[in-house]
Amino acid sequence: PSNSDEVPRLLFYIDEVADFLPIHPNNPPSKKMLDLLLRQARKYGVSCMFATQSPGGIEYKALDNVLSVLVGRTPTKQSNNKIHEIVGPKIENSLDRKRLTERLMKADKGEFMIVSEDGIPQYFKSRMPYTQHKILDVDKVGELYKKEKLV
Numbered sequence: 001p002s003n004s005d006e007v008p009r010l011l012f013y014i015d016e017v018a019d020f021l022p023i024h025p026n027n028p029p030s031k032k033m034l035d036l037l038l039r040q041a042r043k044y045g046v047s048c049m050f051a052t053q054s055p056g057g058i059e060y061k062a063l064d065n066v067l068s069v070l071v072g073r074t075p076t077k078q079s080n081n082k083i084h085e086i087v088g089p090k091i092e093n094s095l096d097r098k099r100l101t102e103r104l105m106k107a108d109k110g111e112f113m114i115v116s117e118d119g120i121p122q123y124f125k126s127r128m129p130y131t132q133h134k135i136l137d138v139d140k141v142g143e144l145y146k147k148e149k150l151v
Contacts, residue, residue, distance in 0.1 A: 009045035012037065017050035018057035031059065038065040056082040068116040073107035080105055092119045 014020060020030040041048055052058060056079075069087050074080040080101055091097050100121055104113060110126045136144070 008047040011047050013049045015051045018052045018054045070114045074104045087115045090115045
């Protein structure tokens with residue numbers, strides 16, 4: 001669908017995207033394809049969600065195609081400045097830009113700010129998950145796989 005108001009057909013997600021979409025001069029094979037995806041996916045009903053702890057490590061040209069940015073706590077002045085460079089142009093009100101910097105440095109665990117196309121920062125707090133999420137080692141994955149009788 002070419003109508004961007006429609007519900008997405010697919011959500012494409014990558015964690016730690018800076019490894020796949022790094023700044024120039026680094027050009028891993030993934031960079032060209034992810035850039036194309038960011039530029040054209042919406043017209044096919046595909047939304048992209050990329051996460052990183054290093055926003056300064058992402059190719060800035062690709063960020064030009066990002067409509068919404070979600071940010072958690074930025075504990076250092078350096079990381080806060082980088083976030084300000086990314087979302088600052090999306091926020092029309094200079095007072096909101098100043099508050100953004102102050103608020104993100106003081107944010108608690110689970111507190112986030114989102115800036116969408118409208119340029120108005122909105123803040124929210126997420127709840128903790130109902131279930132405990134653990135990192136599984138290879139042996140545990142194999143054990144669970146056999147337990148489900150998938151072998």
